[in-house]
Amino acid sequence: MKRLFVLLLVTVLFSCKNDTKKEVKKENFPEVLSKVFTKHGGLDNWRNQKVISFNKGEEAHTVDLNSRKTTIHSPEYSLGYNGKEVWLMQKDSTSFKGNKGFYYNLYFYFYAMPFVLADDGIIYEEVTPITFEGKEYPGYKISYKANVGTSPDDNYFVYYNTETFQMEWLGYTVTYFSKKATTKANLIRYNSWENVNGFLLPKAITWYKKDENGQPTETSGKPVDFTLPLVSQGQLSDSFFEKPME
Incomplete structure (x- = not known):
């Protein structure tokens, strides 16, 4: 009887352990955005990828x-983020004219x-659709919880095609410099896409x-x-994202 009790206990513990492994993270985004992610290649597939690059x-x-470490190389300058700081190397003081902290991940966000x-x-919050050339595009506002990222007051607005669930427009606000929330949003059209290893990514914006x-x-x-x-x-190794030796 004692051995049977031990066997049952082990079986229960083993089952509980297996059940824990089977737990899946519950996503909190709207169902329609799931269809948008699926149209563009699937969120699970995306999360299995390690590196993205583009010119x-x-x-x-x-x-x-995963880490969002970044490098940007050009003939006149290089800059990047190594997980701790944003670095910059340039031929002279006028080669790079932007703000390195603002710029290093700007186009990654637009591209990804x-x-x-x-x-x-x-x-996530549903917003009023936008209309262009007689066609309506429903949308969602994407905001961030406090202390998430360097600009938690930034907002994005994604608008999609109701027939294909393909992303068509992106609205976005910029608070990096003012550190204050704003309702003034820029607007980008995404109407040129290409298949990259199974993912629908922008060819031009x-x-x-x-x-x-x-509107x-x-x-x-x-x-x-x-x-x-x-x-x-x-x-890629961590050293790939470090500032090159001068």
Whole structure:
């Protein structure tokens, strides 16, 4: 009887342990956004990837998808984030004209849409659709819990095609410099995509002007093109993201 009790106890403990392993993290994003993620290659597939890279003009961007460590290399300058600090190397003091802390992950966020909208600490809220050329695009506002990231007051607005569930537009606010919340949102059209290792990623993005009601009207400047895309399960060493020796 004693041996039977021990056997039953072990069986129960083993079962509980297995049940714990089977627990799946419950996502908190709206069901319709799940369809958007699926359209673009699937969130589970995305989370199995380790590295993403792309070129923007002469800049070669490489990002570790888990740690978000980053490098950007161009003929005139290099900058990156090694997990602790943002570094910059340039030929002279005028080679890089932006703010390194703001810029290092800016185009990664634009390029890795819509998958970065499933990061931890995000709050979702349905918003009024936008209309362009007679077609309506429903949307969701993405905001962040306090103390998430360097600009937790930033907001994103993703708008999708109701027939294909493909992402079509992105609105976003910038609070990095002011550190204050704002309702002034920029608007980008995502209407050029390509298949990269099973993921639908942007080939080009275009900024748009808006009317007094926040509806897109016409382009604002030339499109930004992305080339040489790569999404990989290969892991890069930490040294890849360190500042090169001068």
